[in-house]
Amino acid sequence: MHRARPALWAALLTALALLRGPPVARAGAGAVGAGPVVRCEPCDANALAQCAPPPAAPACAELVREPGCGCCLTCALREGQPCGVYTERCSSGHSCQEPPGEPRPLQALLDGRGFCVNASATGRLHAYLLPAPSAPSEPRATAGNRSGAAPETANGPDLEGNSRRTDKVIHVE
Structure with missing residues (x-):
């Protein structure tokens, strides 16, 4: 038998490790209802102590x-x-919406090209502002109510009792 070279073994092991993916990606792979991959740290006293004072009332x-x-x-x-x-x-009472007629609404919101609009008027005006797509090239999305209040179903424990915190909600129709 030929003696294997250490460099070849190292390259092979590295390639296998890369094929498996990072540990965070593997943690939720194949698990039903595993939740988000990115988990937010809790807003405890230590985290809040690091915050600068909030802006004064007249400025905000x-x-x-x-x-x-x-x-x-x-x-x-x-x-x-x-x-x-x-x-x-x-x-x-406002939500971030893509510009009317935007061909790639999700990309517009990812790029920061949306506008804060009255959330109650959005549903009524949506049918008039956007033509019905014949073949959507991208899922229709909005950044939801960005006031910090996520829908009731998005917060709290999931089916397995794990606590979740949802800061941003993207609704895909």
């Missing part, structure tokens, strides 16, 4: 949590201001 009409897993408070975006998946949240 409404305070909301920062985007993503943020615990700290920041100003909510007002109606008509640009928004997206990674921007500050829209104020209460």
